[in-house]
Amino acid sequence: MIRTKIGISLQGSSIYLEERTIMLSESIVKKWKVPTNQLITLRFGSIKHEVKVIPFPHANSLRMTTTLAEKFGLYQDAQLCFQYKPSTGVMSIGPLLAVMLSRVYASPERPFGAATAFCKEITQACSTFGALVIFITPTDMRGSTTSVNGHVYTGKSWSKKSFPIPNVIYNRLTSRKYENMASVQQFMKEAKARNSTAIFNEKYLNKTEVFSALGKEETLHDYLPESHLFKNYKMLQSMASRHSCLFLKPITGSLGKGIIRIRKEAGGAYVSHSTHVNGVIKQTFPSLTKLFISLTGKLKSQRYQLQQGLDLITVDGGRPVDFRSLVQKGAQGEWTITSIVARIANSQHFVSNLARGGSLSKVKAALAKASLSAGQRASAYTKLRKASLDIAKGIEEQIPNHFGELGIDLAVDTHGKVWLLEVNSKPSKDDNSQLNAETKVRPSIKQVVQYARFLSKF
Structure with missing residues (x-):
C-alpha cells in the first residue's frame, strides 16, 4: 500500500489561506495527483469539508x-497518514483512533490514573505511525452521531475538545458496568451504523462463553479441560468422581480474585483453598456435601465455572507456573503472537497473577526448571505458540464480536501437554509487559496502532 505521512501545520487566516483553502507539499500533490485550485473534499474521521x-x-x-x-x-504538528482517491475526489487524513477508558481522575497530570502512562505511550506510537488518538469515557458518549468530546495529549499537556466520530474505536473499558451502560452501547451502535467505525475488543468475555464457544471447534478439544457452568451439587459430585482436583472460578472474575481450589484427601476429606486479599484461606470438610453447603452463600451472589484441575509443572520448590500469551492483530490484519511470558505463583498462592504476588519469567527459562525431559520442553514451547494462535482463531470463528487482541492463559502439565485456562479480551497493559522493556513504546502498543491503521485502510 502506498502510504504518505504528513505533519499538520497551523496558521491564522490570510489573503493566501482561509477556511476553504489548505496548503499541501508540492511533492505530495505530485505523488498523489491531487487537483489544485478547485474544490475537493477533505475528510478526517467522520467530518468532511470542501x-x-x-x-x-x-x-x-x-x-x-x-x-x-x-x-x-487537529493541533500543531499532529502526524497523520494522507491519501487521495481520484475516483471519489476525497482527500483523507487520519486515522483518528479513540480509546475508550472507564473514567477521568481529578489530576491534570494523570487524568486517567495508572492508565495515563499507557495513554502517553499509545500517543507516541500514533505519532510514529501517523495517526491521532483521543481518549473517551462513558460520560463523553452522549449519542451524538457527528462528534464526541475527547481528551488528547499533545506531548506537553492534556486538553479536552470536540472531535469527529473516529475511524476506529479500541475498547479498554475495564468494568462491565461501564461497558453495559445504555449510552455506551448506543454510541458504539451508532458509530458503526452511521459512520462505519470499526470497533475492536468490543466486549468482555466470560469463562462459560469461552469454553462453550471453543467446544464447538473439534480441533481445539485437546486444549480444553472439562469445564461447566456450576449449577448444583450433582454436578460437583459428578466432576469430583472424575477428577481429584477441581477449580471454581467466577465467570466474570479477573486477577485471580475469588478462585477456589478443591482437593480430595487420602482419607476422604475435602480441602478448599480460596484466594483472599491477604493470602489463601484453607478449610477442611469431612465430606463433599459439607463443602458444598459452605459454598451456597457465594453461589447466590456469583456464578462460577467448575473446571477440571490440572497437574501443572512447578518450579522453585513447588510453585505452579502458567503462561500468558498476548495475541494481536497488526498491520496485515492477521493474528500474531506479540509475547508469551511465564507467570510463577507466589509461594503463598496457587494462582500466578501478578496481583497475587506472582512473578514473570521467560518461557524457556521456566520450562528449563520444570521436571520435563529436554524433548518435552522443546515441544511445550512449540505447542504454546500453536495453541495461542489456534485459540485466537477459534474465538474469532465462534464468537460474533470483533477482537484485535486477546490475553490467552495457558498451562503445561507434568506430561508436557498444553491446556487452556482462560481468555481475556481486556488484557492488562502491565501484566503483558516485556521482561526487557528497553524501548519507550512496547511492541504490543505498536501492534494496536498498526491494526487501527489497517482497519481504517490508511
Missing part, C-alpha cells in the same frame, strides 16, 4: 487555518 489545495514547497506538510483545525480537532 477545500481548495494550493501547493507549497515545505516537505511532508499540510497547512490549514486554526479555524479549520478547530473544526477537525
Whole structure:
C-alpha cells in the first residue's frame, strides 16, 4: 500500500489561506495527483469539508487555518497518514483512533490514573505511525452521531475538545458496568451504523462463553479441560468422581480474585483453598456435601465455572507456573503472537497473577526448571505458540464480536501437554509487559496502532 505521512501545520487566516483553502507539499500533490485550485473534499474521521489545495514547497506538510483545525480537532504538528482517491475526489487524513477508558481522575497530570502512562505511550506510537488518538469515557458518549468530546495529549499537556466520530474505536473499558451502560452501547451502535467505525475488543468475555464457544471447534478439544457452568451439587459430585482436583472460578472474575481450589484427601476429606486479599484461606470438610453447603452463600451472589484441575509443572520448590500469551492483530490484519511470558505463583498462592504476588519469567527459562525431559520442553514451547494462535482463531470463528487482541492463559502439565485456562479480551497493559522493556513504546502498543491503521485502510 502506498502510504504518505504528513505533519499538520497551523496558521491564522490570510489573503493566501482561509477556511476553504489548505496548503499541501508540492511533492505530495505530485505523488498523489491531487487537483489544485478547485474544490475537493477533505475528510478526517467522520467530518468532511470542501477545500481548495494550493501547493507549497515545505516537505511532508499540510497547512490549514486554526479555524479549520478547530473544526477537525487537529493541533500543531499532529502526524497523520494522507491519501487521495481520484475516483471519489476525497482527500483523507487520519486515522483518528479513540480509546475508550472507564473514567477521568481529578489530576491534570494523570487524568486517567495508572492508565495515563499507557495513554502517553499509545500517543507516541500514533505519532510514529501517523495517526491521532483521543481518549473517551462513558460520560463523553452522549449519542451524538457527528462528534464526541475527547481528551488528547499533545506531548506537553492534556486538553479536552470536540472531535469527529473516529475511524476506529479500541475498547479498554475495564468494568462491565461501564461497558453495559445504555449510552455506551448506543454510541458504539451508532458509530458503526452511521459512520462505519470499526470497533475492536468490543466486549468482555466470560469463562462459560469461552469454553462453550471453543467446544464447538473439534480441533481445539485437546486444549480444553472439562469445564461447566456450576449449577448444583450433582454436578460437583459428578466432576469430583472424575477428577481429584477441581477449580471454581467466577465467570466474570479477573486477577485471580475469588478462585477456589478443591482437593480430595487420602482419607476422604475435602480441602478448599480460596484466594483472599491477604493470602489463601484453607478449610477442611469431612465430606463433599459439607463443602458444598459452605459454598451456597457465594453461589447466590456469583456464578462460577467448575473446571477440571490440572497437574501443572512447578518450579522453585513447588510453585505452579502458567503462561500468558498476548495475541494481536497488526498491520496485515492477521493474528500474531506479540509475547508469551511465564507467570510463577507466589509461594503463598496457587494462582500466578501478578496481583497475587506472582512473578514473570521467560518461557524457556521456566520450562528449563520444570521436571520435563529436554524433548518435552522443546515441544511445550512449540505447542504454546500453536495453541495461542489456534485459540485466537477459534474465538474469532465462534464468537460474533470483533477482537484485535486477546490475553490467552495457558498451562503445561507434568506430561508436557498444553491446556487452556482462560481468555481475556481486556488484557492488562502491565501484566503483558516485556521482561526487557528497553524501548519507550512496547511492541504490543505498536501492534494496536498498526491494526487501527489497517482497519481504517490508511
